[in-house]
Amino acid sequence: MRVAIWGASSGLGAAMVDYFYQQNIEVIAIAREPSKNPKLNNKKITTISCDAIDKDQVQTAVLALPENTLNISTMGSFGADIPVDYIGHRYLIDALEKSTSQHLLLVTSLGCGESWKYLSERAKMGFGGAVREKTLAEAWLQSSALRYTILRPGGLKDGAATYKGELSQYIEVHGAIHRTEVARLSHELLLNSNNYGKIYQCVDPTVTPY
Template sequence: MKKVAIFGAAGALGAALVEFFYEKGFIVIGIARDPSKNSRLSELKIQTLTCDATIQAEVQTAISQLSTDTWIISAMGSFNADVPVDYIGHRHLINALEKTNINRFLMITSLGCGDSWEYLSDRSKSAFGSVVREKSLAESWLQSSHLDFTILRPGGLMSGDTTGNAELSQGVEVHGLINRSDVAKLAHQLLENKDSIGKIYECIDPTVTYPVSN
């Protein structure tokens, strides 16, 4: 049975990843600063590890408890965090993985990172540009590692069931939204595909729109 460890398992995107891979029959390990924030982890009797990724020793301890055949997914983010995890947390994670035989790693960042920064609107740069820049640094750190990595940059994240209409793209300007459940589905698709190793993908769903307010 395949194993997947999800960093950021207590967040909204992490929770969607947990649900998807659990339903696919994976052995799921949920890793978060406070796993209790996702009640589904205990309801599904999923193994959890408590880890503040901004603390190097805690990351090393968490990684030491995983078998070498485990897929690693990071959905870590700094929403409402006192200390941003986007760069330093991923740096600690990547460094820890490089000291093991765990190689397959998928990092989920966002549109606007790296070479897609030029496509981010001035309004978005002003609102959350600092977070995007931190994530971009994490991408660069990962790209210089020896891990079998894939980077996935989703558009605006929404709640909702999988639509099946999400689209992957590379190196082109895209804007839009996507349900977290579809990001999870694409993450699985990319991890299964060896051709995605060393690649960066953007993803949106043209059928997902913001709810119309009355």
């Protein structure tokens, strides 16, 4: 298995890199500024610099991937002048469709798609714009030719994998989860082709939201 992680310089993407590296899986780390994550250089992980709101850079990055690379995207840009959540993923999905790497695990968030109605008014006011952008990315992916899986985690917190994270579908859920646990569940989803074309959400009942 070879995994390219988009958004690898910080947050969930950095946790993904750490997790898959520890599983002895070949990792390619892609970010606008990979140097922001010094662990990438320390671990001698292959990196690609790519600003995802630049279509040409995305196409170049995808062309640099070895054949049949699995892709995980954790890209997000809450509060940015030009958010990557939709347009960056649109460029990525379009480029992957023309490549030999046809599988994308897209990590978005609770509240996307049909789960929008479960978001509190406070959440909609606080980060609803980002959720709507991510929902557009999900729709673009669902209408693509890629083999895809979508994962919507709850509130993200630092911490080790707990092995208590719960995947679910079609129900209302709220809560938090460690970033490393999201990485572990992502690995689980990648290992089973039955997960293609499906949307999951995940929270960890053992992790307090605040």
